[in-house]
Amino acid sequence: MAQAEYELAIERYIDAPPDIVFKVWTERLEEWWAPKPWTTRLIEQDLRAGGRSAMIMSGPDGSTSPMEGVILEVVPNERIVLTDAFTAGWIPQTPFMVAVMTFTPHGSGTLYRAASRHWNEAAHKQHESMGFKEGWGIVAGQLAELAEAEAKQGARIPGR
Template identity: 55%
Template sequence: MTDIHELAVETYIAAPPEKVWSIMTERLAEWWCPRPWRTEIIEIDWRAGGRSAMVLRGPNPGEEHALEGVVLEFVPGSHWVSTDAFRVGWIPQEPFMTGRWGVTAEGDGTRYRASARHWSEEASQKHAEMGFEDGWAACAAQLKALCEAA
């Protein structure tokens, strides 16, 4: 058995999967990082091998974190997987994680699950110490609020 060093969050969203999926992919900048931080989408090419590039900007001048990676898998209406182990063109870079974001129908609503898999226990622990649970749960709550509004 392989240890995947996974951290995950999930939540129930009282909206149909189609609506949640649409908001997840088309309004990503509105929920992707915990407020008061904001997300600037540089490019997201929703296909295997497509570029995933964004900058997370904090409330204070100079606070920013650039994210550059590739989409590994994209299944419309279900999930996507991306990693920072490569830049577009399959150019290797120092890896931190592989993420998976997905939705499944649950009753009249949707089960949202986001997970991060790491190459080592140390990387997983570092991500946990960085505030994975609080940060990714805040993003899930922001997505939930968008989806349940209107």
């Protein structure tokens, strides 16, 4: 996929194959999505084009950050694309970004790339000033930790 003009992105090598990283991304999202000590409560994650993506991130001080959007594309073990431009049922809301997550085989592991594409420079700068690089980097590390542990555990199971 081409890079958008107003894109922020992080990349991280994860020492686990794409199928495991994708599985952890999709099945254990509440464990890694928010930078700790924040937590995530998943309301719905319908992983199909047009499916609802809804969650609430909560901070240790009780503050919350709801997130509501629509899944645009899912290619198992390769890519997930979602946006907050709509709520479920294609109800328009003020858009902030399109998120594009890719899982690319790299040696025995995965090059994970998480990108946030914005409609304009103001949204791009706002997301950058909110701590995009640090926050998304932290959660990529949390995702990596879980996926790498799962890959090691699977390697110890006889017959795998």
